[in-house]
Structure formats: C-alpha cells, structure tokens
Amino acid sequence: MSNPSTLVISAHAGDFVWRAGGAIALAALRGERVTVACLSYGERGESASQWLEGKALDEIKQIRRAEAEAAASVLGADIEFLDLGDYPLVESTDAVSHLVDVFRRTQPTVVLTHPLHDPYNGDHPAAARMALQARVLAQAIGVANSDGSYPTRDEIIGAPPVFFFEPHQSEQSDFKPNVLLDVTEAWERKRAAMECLPAQKHMWSYYTDLAVRRGVQVKRNAGPNLGLPVDTKGEAYVRYYPQVTDVLA
Amino acid sequence: MSNPSTLVISAHAGDFVWRAGGAIALAALRGERVTVACLSYGERGESASQWLEGKALDEIKQIRRAEAEAAASVLGADIEFLDLGDYPLVESTDAVSHLVDVFRRTQPTVVLTHPLHDPYNGDHPAAARMALQARVLAQAIGVANSDGSYPTRDEIIGAPPVFFFEPHQSEQSDFKPNVLLDVTEAWERKRAAMECLPAQKHMWSYYTDLAVRRGVQVKRNAGPNLGLPVDTKGEAYVRYYPQVTDVLA
Amino acid sequence: MSNPSTLVISAHAGDFVWRAGGAIALAALRGERVTVACLSYGERGESASQWLEGKALDEIKQIRRAEAEAAASVLGADIEFLDLGDYPLVESTDAVSHLVDVFRRTQPTVVLTHPLHDPYNGDHPAAARMALQARVLAQAIGVANSDGSYPTRDEIIGAPPVFFFEPHQSEQSDFKPNVLLDVTEAWERKRAAMECLPAQKHMWSYYTDLAVRRGVQVKRNAGPNLGLPVDTKGEAYVRYYPQVTDVLA
Amino acid sequence: MSNPSTLVISAHAGDFVWRAGGAIALAALRGERVTVACLSYGERGESASQWLEGKALDEIKQIRRAEAEAAASVLGADIEFLDLGDYPLVESTDAVSHLVDVFRRTQPTVVLTHPLHDPYNGDHPAAARMALQARVLAQAIGVANSDGSYPTRDEIIGAPPVFFFEPHQSEQSDFKPNVLLDVTEAWERKRAAMECLPAQKHMWSYYTDLAVRRGVQVKRNAGPNLGLPVDTKGEAYVRYYPQVTDVLA
C-alpha cells in the first residue's frame, strides 16, 4: 500500500480553499502529504475587484499567487502553479503532459478536482478533463514524461479514487453528492485559510453557511442517534469511480 | 455506535444468495449479526421446474423455504419469511408495517435490498420500495408497531445506509455500481450456499462467472499495484444515500 | 417459432388508432393476427364533446365502443374491451390477471402499448404498467389464470418484444424513438380508420402531419440514397427490451 | 383570463411555510387569493418532539393544525385540512376525488406542490402524485365531483402551471431548479410565519440561510448589473410543464 498522498487539481488559485479546504486540512492533520496543483491564478476571470482597481495582469497574478500560498500553508498543503492562463483555460497535450509528471511525482492515493459540468464556468470542467486524462496516461508505462524520458515501473501510478468537489451552483451543475465529508475537526483551519483571501470576503460567510448546510446533511444521513455535535460542518463530494472496499458500511 | 447488524430484504427465497451472499458471509465471518427477511418464497415465479414436475403450491413453498434456510445457515445468517406471495408481490401498508417491526427489532446498521428498477421482474422493485418506506417509517417515534403499540426512544432506528444488490440484467435495470465489494475471503461460503439451491444449478456457474467479472473490476478500480490476488471475487452494489465519512479514500 | 401475433394494449378506445394504426394495418396486410385490448372506452376523459352534448355515461360508452370496433375493422384487427373505467384507470391485480389471460390466449410475438411516462394523462402509464406486469406474469407456469386454473406448458408465453407507441406530447413524455416504422403501405387504411372517429376530426390532420414528420425522419435515418418516396409516412416507437438479432442492420 | 388564484398542496402541516412561504406571501401581497390544502398534519412523522413529550395523537394534530392556521394567516392564505394521515400518506381514489373538488372550487391559475422524488420522505412524492392526478381529472367534464354530481362547463379547470417547491435535500431529490423566485419583498412575512412553528426552531435559521443562498443565485442568474439589493432572498422551484409565453425573457 502506498503512503497516503492527496493531489488537488484546481483551475484557479482560490478554488481549492472554498471547496476542498476541509478535506485538505483533515488529511494534513492526519500527517499525510497534500499537494495542490493550481492550473492558473484566476487572474482574468476571478479577480474582478483588482481589475477595477486598475492593477496590471502580472501584479494580479502575484497577488493571487501569494494569497493561494498563504492559504495552502494554513491548510498544511504544498502548492505549485502551472500558470496555464484562465478565461479560458485552454486544454492542450502539453498541459496534460505536465500534469502526468505531477501525478507520477506525487503518487496520489486520492485525487480531488472539479466536476465535469459547470454551466457558469468553463475553466472548471476543462481542469477536470485534463486531470482525468493525465491520471489515465500516468498509469501507462509507454507514456513518456514531459521531458521525453520513460517512467520506471515504480514511477507509474495505480488507480487512485477521484472525488469532485462542489461547484458554486450545485444543482445547475448536475452535482449530486455521493460522499458527505465530516470536516468539523478541520473547520478552524479551513476558516483561517478562507481569510487568507481578503478580496473575496463575501465568500467567507457564503462558504461557512454551506459548511453548516452540508453538516446538517452529514447528521441526517448518519442517523439521528449517532451523537454528532450540533455544529457539525461538512463538505460534499462526488466519487467518480466505484468505491472498492471489503466491508459495506 | 450501534452493534453491527445487517438486514437483507429479499423478494424471493433465492435472491439473497446469488446477489448478496458474499456480503452476508463477510459480515458473518466478522462475527456480526445478519438477518435475511424473505418477503416470499418465489413459489410462483421462480420455481418453474417444480411446477413442471407437478408439485403443489404448498409443497413448493416448503421446498423453497428449506433451501433458503440451508443457504442462510451456510452463510451465517438468520432468516425469516413474511410469506407475502409472489408474482405479483403486492405492496400493502400491512406488509410495510411488518417490515417496520423487523427494522426496529434488528436495528440494522446496514441494509441490503433490490434496486428500484428491473424491467424483467416487478417483484424486485416492489420489495425495494417497501424496504425503503419501512426504513423511513421505523425512524419515526409517532409511527406505531404492527400491533398498535408505540416504540420507545431506543426502539426507533437511525439512518442506516442502504445498498442495492445486483439485478439479473444490470444494464437493462440502469444498475451502475458505485461500490465494488471484495468478497474473496467469503467466496467458498457463497459457493456452498449456492449449492444449497439444486434446482437452479445453471445459476452456479453464471454467478461464479459474475463474481470473477466483478473481481476483475475490483482489481481495476483499486489500481494495478495493490497486489490483489488473481482470483479476486467481487460483488457489485449501488449505495442509495450519500456515504458519510471523515476520510476520503 | 410462433405464428406472428400482435397484441395492442390501449388505455382508451381511440389510442390505438392515432398512435399505432399504421403498425396494426401493416401486420394485418401481411396476413398476421392483431388483437387490440382496450382497457376502457375513454368515456370520461376523452369524450368531452359528448358530455357537452349532455349524453349519459352508458350512451357515451356505446358510441365509443362502436367507433373503436369500426376502426379496428378497417385496420384488420380483432378488438376486445375490458371496461375498467377511465380517469382514472385504476390498477388492480384483478385487471392484471385478466390481461394475463389475454396474453396467454393471443400468444403475442409483438406487444404494443403506451410509454411509461406521460405528464398529461395518468391513464396511459397505468395501462403500460399493467401490460408489462401481465406480460411477465403470463410467462410463469406457476401463475394461475384468472379463473384459478393453471396454464399448461403451451399456454405460457415467451418474451415478445414490447414497443411503446407515441404519446401526444413526445418530448414532455421523455419519448425518444429508437424505431421509425415506415407505414407508407398502410397509410390509406390508417387514414380511413381515423375517419371512423368523427368526434375528433381535428385529430385527423394532426396525426396526418405527424405521419409526414415521422416519414421525413424515416428518410433521413435511412439515408438519402435509398429512394424512398417523397410521401413516405412514419410512426415512431420506443423498443423497451433490447433487440435480439443475428445480423446488425 | 381567470382571476389569479394560487393553490398549494402540502403533505404535512409545515411544508408550505418552509418551502413556499415566500411565494404565498408575494401573491397575497399582490392581493391575490391563495389556498393551502394540507393533506395531513404531519402528526406521526414530523412531530417527534411532541411524541417525546408524551402527547396523544389527537392533541398533536390539534397543535399542528393551530400552528399551520397561524402561519397561513400571517402569510395571507386560506388553509384547509384533508386529514388523510401521514407516515405513510396513503394514495387513494377517494383522496384524489376530494382534491378534484378543491381544484374546481379554487380554480387555480398557479399550483404549488412537492417534487416527485424524495428519498427521505415518501409522503412528499405521494402528495405530488395525487395533486398532479387531481389537476388532470379536474379538467375533464366527464369526471364527477366527489358527491357524484357532474361539473358544469365553468367548473372544470384549465391547465394551470405547476411548480414544485424545494425538498429538504435538493440534490438527493434530483431537484434542479429552473425558476428562482425573488422573495425579498415578502421575506419578513415568511420569517414571521416560520416563527409560528416553535417546535422546529432549528429550522428558522436553516431556512433563512437557504433563502440567502437562493438569493445569491437570484443575483447571479439575473446578472451583476441589475442592482438587486445585497440582502436579496430567494426560493427555488421546478416548473413541471413548459412555460407558455409570448416573449422570451
């Protein structure tokens, strides 16, 4: 069994915080390695207030990068940036090839990324499609690394489960959660990471409310007798491949 | 946390063996309680060879009952029969009320039943609908037991997860497994239980082949590096409610 | 191989004409037996003009019956009436049991009925559900006839294909045709049968237009080179069970 | 064109408040008639705290009735109770027939009810199925009233649009809103109506948070330039039949 390793593939610099911050912090609190791969800084599409202030493109990218690094640090994750540009995030075989490298280097046992459908933001599904394609290519010993070298038997990856984190408008994105993650233990960390993103202060309460809502569902689906605390917080996920287990529970 | 208890709700006397025998045996091997509730004996719809031999209805019911008891015993499960009749299995508030009793008595932490769609056999979805309705009613302190008494606080149930086991023609029944159960450890028991049903000998190889096929998928979805044995056997399930967990894996 | 026999199960007295008249007439023209089982006369829900004229219930039923008999005769089909009442058509085990008799008596090699979803008319899906249930029960040697006798080996049926004919508002009923039937040869008969239903004269042109529309699709999906005539007429169906064949075409 | 009249069909005594209170109050504020038909009091399934206090069935029904009347009054709606029982709410032709009377008496131009799928509560879809069936039957001049009399031409209804209000766990109920209603104007009334239901105090904040969440979506889908207030509140609906209009907007 491989060492636990979580790989988070995020289209823009902030996505991993709002949607998967609890899962990341939980894993880090268990002492596991977490790597966030940011495909872009969200410099064009998710930085409106900075554009309105007249900042330049490079400056905006630096600000977003610094914020994301701070948030990742609070959550306990490593972070790297592929700087592929956003709005639109353009899919390419080159970008996928670099993601293959990331998969082989981090040897994930769990993969988190965006869902495949989002009518409000085309970059999110593009990130998901590249993540899924890279995951399959990274399994194949005949697929070269981005520098043209071939992987050894140890460098290819297995078949880690993939979880889609929550889009901004879940129902419109056909997002039907099949996993509810109890993130109560990690909630303070997630809240602190959100506060590393000051330009989107209105999102703090929005995602706090969402955590409460998903927490209610955690309690509802776990049954009323289990003694979960009143302030249970949750995150919702869609598991893409079937769960493999030797016990039904 | 309640003691582990698995409740299997089966439309006919043989269903639980072919489709969930592995899960039942695994739980029993872990020392857990398993209860099979057979809603009918399958006396009309799944006993063609006995009708062709000219046997009478009551005789057929006795034969099916004895076979099911033998199979349950091999698997390590208790079994009870509601004798509701089959072909058709008629839904009624009475039948549901008796199932409410079963839920409250067995206090299941896991529920297994048929999926909600099966174009080849209407009894299977009818069993599933009654099982799901009874599960919700059994949670409510204001819903009386079948004898008119009201449950105590301890007698109502929580919200145990529900897993649908595999129908005979999976794709036609819109059955898309989201859980693959590794039943290798319990395979010998399942095979022995199948052999308690001699009238359906052609099913032995059919369900052995299916176990191999689902085993290949267990290995595929667990990743090639995990060292699962070549003869891994599997069973496929659909989890109906979202999984509640505090770790993504 | 059984003799060709088509069984049409229709909720109301007119349904089989508008939606399946072409298929019925084609079969009859090939010299095959066709039986229409009308579950009701449509006396309450589809006879508004007669109610507005102040006719009594029994009179309306007689009128509808006579019209349906005339239309069936023109199409070349036998017709029988179960008189189960409409609006609502109530499902019952008794009604299903009588349908089991019809299946066993007619030994259908093809079954036509309503689709399972229709947000404008609950009687149509009710008819379909009873037809499908009766078809499965009629296959089982352990299921008695409605008079309590048991069928012989020859009296049970096989697994005839089921085709759903077109509802009034196809898209709203999630009706996605997977069979387009070329009814050009039988069009005159279908038109004549429609004209046996004078109270619904506005439907004549409606269903003629629909036949043209489906005919365009017949030509489109058959390919432009096949030389189908300009005035090709069509009917649309959904095949419910997979087609069994030994040649892909 | 008929006078505006909204008919709300609610399985239990509280449902119409939490899920449709804004729509009801908006209509009442416009001076329109609103009628709530409560099929049951929710006496068994949604009154746990009262059962735990040892209250008797009739007493619970009285309490729930009084609360619902108070809430309806605050919202500006008439309310009536069919007392069909809950957990389970049993579908019957009698109950549907009484709903036909309600439709014909209130002549609704808008109908609100539960969605057709809810894996957590079978009473909600049962209410919706009966509401939809009654709406179609009420259109037919050949369908008698519950007292056996036949309707006049003026007493049958047209084809009012149907909107499903939001279930407790929207994604699990396959609830994909296609209408977002801005209820900001009516929010204070809805809040006051919720406070008429003191036994479910935890729901007050839950449904306030939901109103904020749906309000964010109102703003998002209306476009950022429209100047909607920061504290916009919303309710989500699914329109069941296609919208008929003479202007796209």
Add this chain to the structure above:
Amino acid sequence: MSNPSTLVISAHAGDFVWRAGGAIALAALRGERVTVACLSYGERGESASQWLEGKALDEIKQIRRAEAEAAASVLGADIEFLDLGDYPLVESTDAVSHLVDVFRRTQPTVVLTHPLHDPYNGDHPAAARMALQARVLAQAIGVANSDGSYPTRDEIIGAPPVFFFEPHQSEQSDFKPNVLLDVTEAWERKRAAMECLPAQKHMWSYYTDLAVRRGVQVKRNAGPNLGLPVDTKGEAYVRYYPQVTDVLA
C-alpha cells in the same frame, strides 16, 4: 435595466430563420434590437443543391449570404457574418474572442442559439459551445477584447438568459422544450422570411407544420379556457439557466 437586445448565434446562414424566426420577428415588432451572428454560410454542409449545380465555393457563399440578409431584413434583424467555415465548424479561441466582441457590442438581454446536443450535425453544438463560452468571458473585466484592449465597466455584459432553439430532430437531440413561444402575431413575417430561402422550398411546409404542432402545444399547456385562436403558431425553446422572476406564472 438595459435596453432590450436579442443576440442570435447561428451556425449556418439559414438556421435562425427556420428555428427562431418567430422570436426574432416578435422582438422586432416590439421595436427591440435583434442581431444575428452567423458563424458560417453553411456553404459546404447545407448547400447540396448548389454543389450539384456545379457552383463554386465563393459563389455559393455569396448566394447564401444574400439570402440570409434578405431573411434577416424581413424579420427586422441586423445580421453579421463571421465566415468561420462549416462542415466542420472548428472551435477556436480566436473565434470565441470575436464572439466576445459581439456580446459586448450588442449588450444582449436575451441570447438564442443551438442546443448542445445534435447527433445529426456537429456544427450546431460547436456553435452553442462557443456562444456559451463567449457569454461567460464577456462578463469578465479581465478578459481582453479581440484587439487586445480591455473593456470598461460599461462594456462587460450581465448574465442574459440563454434559450436553445429547436434542432431538426428534437427527440434524438434530447431537446425537451421548457418554453413554448406563441408566435402567432409574427407568423406572416416568419413565413415571408422562409420564402427568402428558395433552395430549401421543401422546408417551408415542414416548418409550417412544426409551427402548427407547437401551436397546439401552446394551447394545450395554456389551458383550454384561454381563448387562443385555432391557428395559433408556436416555437419551442429550452431555457438553459434558471428563470429569475418575482412572480410565479
């Protein structure tokens, strides 16, 4: 609130006439601005008769352009051509960038385009994907215009609703209309616009029949009592994003 402005994005030169001519003419009759953006002339894929006559590519493009201009003029719309080529219509960031310009220039309050699925014509979904992507990009102040300049605050767009117009084979394209537009008032204009496309004369009657069919559905879904004329004509649409409103109707 912005001035009403309708933007129609059409893959080929004729599409906007057959499928959305009624909506365009209705808006123009209300005195509103309508702009048609034709991505190609349909010169390769939808001009078979001209190829069979031996015409050259450029000549065909000129003919199609002139016909489309005439039809747009009859409908009361402006038209522009992006000349991106057809069969296949190739998606590119450049083409999307030019569409962003169109969105910002026309400031649409309503957007009409093709649906996202059409198994008979890949250009239609390609046009829709580009239209949807451009609409989102045009909202972002950080996304440059195609000349590299950045938009001002007034130049970015809001979130106009998007309506998909009807494909040639609706059911096969999973097109389930949720808006039925009464185009009776504009029908003469639409018919006249169709007659500007003489090479496709067989389409005139096809789309007239379709308008009658959709008109029947307009009447059906509006209710029998509303007094719509017998010759009501309709067009069907799918609204892609949820409707935002403050009144349910």
Add this chain to the structure above:
Amino acid sequence: MSNPSTLVISAHAGDFVWRAGGAIALAALRGERVTVACLSYGERGESASQWLEGKALDEIKQIRRAEAEAAASVLGADIEFLDLGDYPLVESTDAVSHLVDVFRRTQPTVVLTHPLHDPYNGDHPAAARMALQARVLAQAIGVANSDGSYPTRDEIIGAPPVFFFEPHQSEQSDFKPNVLLDVTEAWERKRAAMECLPAQKHMWSYYTDLAVRRGVQVKRNAGPNLGLPVDTKGEAYVRYYPQVTDVLA
C-alpha cells in the same frame, strides 16, 4: 440498395477483436465486405507487457500491427492503419478528413465503433467522436476529400446505422445495450482471432465469459420457447440512431 459493407473504426489494434469480432465474422461468413480502420496500434497505452520487456516504440508498433492483421484475416476482414498515435489519441481535422476518405471509399451500410463515454480510456470516445463526425461530413457533397478534390454524387455516402460495441466496464461507461447479437455461428472464428493476440492471454477467458453472459441475455430476451442452443454466444451493442424498418419484430 448498396452492397453490404461493414466499417469498423477501432481506437487501438486489439479493440475490434474483443468487442466486435463476432459481428465481423458473421458478416464475413455471409460473404460481405468488412473493413477495419485502426486509428492507432495501442502502442503506448495497451502494450504494457512489451514496454516492461524493454522493447522500443517502433518494434511494439510492428508487433501490434502484425497481430491485428492476423486477427482481421481470421475474422475475414480487411484492415488499415491510420497510425494517429495513442494515449492520447488526439482529435484533429486532418484525421477526420482521412476518415471521410475511408467512409467514401468503403461505402459502409453498417458502422461499428466505440461508445461515446468511457471513464477508463479517453482514446475510445475520441475515436467515436471522430468516426461520427466523419460519417456526417462524408455525406456532404460540398466537403472535399483529404486531397482537396470534391466527391461525385456516387462517392458521398448515405446514412448508415452506427452501432457502439461494448466497453471494458459497461455500466461505468453508461453502456445500456439495445441490441443483442447472436454470434454463436461465428464464435469459433472470434475465439481464433482472440488467440492471435498472445500478449493478452488473460483476455481470452474474460471475453469468452462475456460472450456466455451476453448469450444468456440473448436467450432471455428472445423468450424461453425459441429453442436457442445452451451454448449461445452473444455480443452487446448500442444502436445510436433510430432503427428504420417496415416491420416491428
């Protein structure tokens, strides 16, 4: 009517054998022409054992080519290779243009290819998308061949039916068969063709078991009375466009 001609478009060198070998051999046994177009050799993604042995890319391609030629020969089909590369198989207008040539040259009356969804292998849907696009382009007289010449009236194709063959994990690929092909007559040939692929010996039994499983379904759906042999073998397909026929059966 054109001469029967089957075109099989396969992403990798082995796909056509495992999934469509029976259909190919049946057609060949009927004396019909079958052409397999292999888009790649599967040299990177489906040749793990050869990479592990240290073979070079070109050598692997040669081996795979030879094996595929041998298998095609056993089945009775012609084979050609487009050598587009795999893992990933990149979609391009050039590749599609070459497929247009293949369609026009082979004038298929039946087309077989991969289904459009496969979460385990992105090359399969990419092949299907290109096949479907090429089929539509090849119908248009205005679309040039890959050498820039234009087709004559005889060189364009009609609208041959398309069948998707079975993916490796059918349910996960949303593969719901609507055609079950009885391949019993051709089974020996298929088995012999599989044995031309020695590196994937474990697949021989896997696909033999699958043929048995699909054979059981052939018998089930054809009805128990039809006298199909015990060892009936089957293959499953999804017909993409509606079947055009003049007889329901």
